[in-house]
Amino acid sequence: MKLIEAANYEEMSEKAADIIISQVKEKPNSVLGLATGSTMLGVYKQLVEDHRQNGTSYRNVRTVNLDEYIGLSPDHPNSYRYYMNQHLFAHIDIPLSQTYIPNGTSDDVEAECQRYERLIESLGGIDLQILGIGRNGHIGFNEPGTPFSVPTHVVELTPSTRQANARFFPSFEDVPHQAITMGIATIMKSRHILLLASGTEKAATMAKLFEGTVTTDVPASVLHTHPNVTVIADQEALSLV
């Protein structure tokens, strides 16, 4: 696991965007694995700015998102589809038909998980997957205790994760109880993984991650077993490491 230290959120976002831009320039039809949450907002802002100023093109890029809430339609302001359109896709030249996110309103969510897993395979797998990290060490929505072997699946969100994400919803009660997420097995097949962390609220989790023990109690710790992982974290997130 390669660690890149950044002074702050801004620098973390710039360094991450640089890696994504290089990937797209090197391989214009890259499959990018994308994530949501506040950590990613700065990265997407950088990508949009770079697209405007330097014309980096995403016309042939395909994207697959990590996860989606069950029960939220694509036009629901708290769905991850809405987030992606609003913060990235609407501002770059990627055709929306090349952007994939699990369908949280499918009648058969189990079948949707299988379809999504096959879809990723049919795209040729993920070239570069970006990840945030939950306060309990989750990646995607793979909560502590999830076996590393699981592919895309339905998860029951823990109260602490619902609480952490409640800030985006009108109230805690509005946060869905379930989500579809790429599994750890799905994430681990990515050729390069980029994990981002910023702020003091991630410091304890980052300390656990860098202890080095690989355990399902800290889902992100599985990344120690992947050959090509880059972590970009700011000083606050690394303050207990």
Ligand code: GLP
């Ligand atoms: C959610 C997402 C994760 C994300 C995490 C951290 O639970 N499913 O993919 O990494 O939140 O979010 P934030 O970046 O807002 O701290």
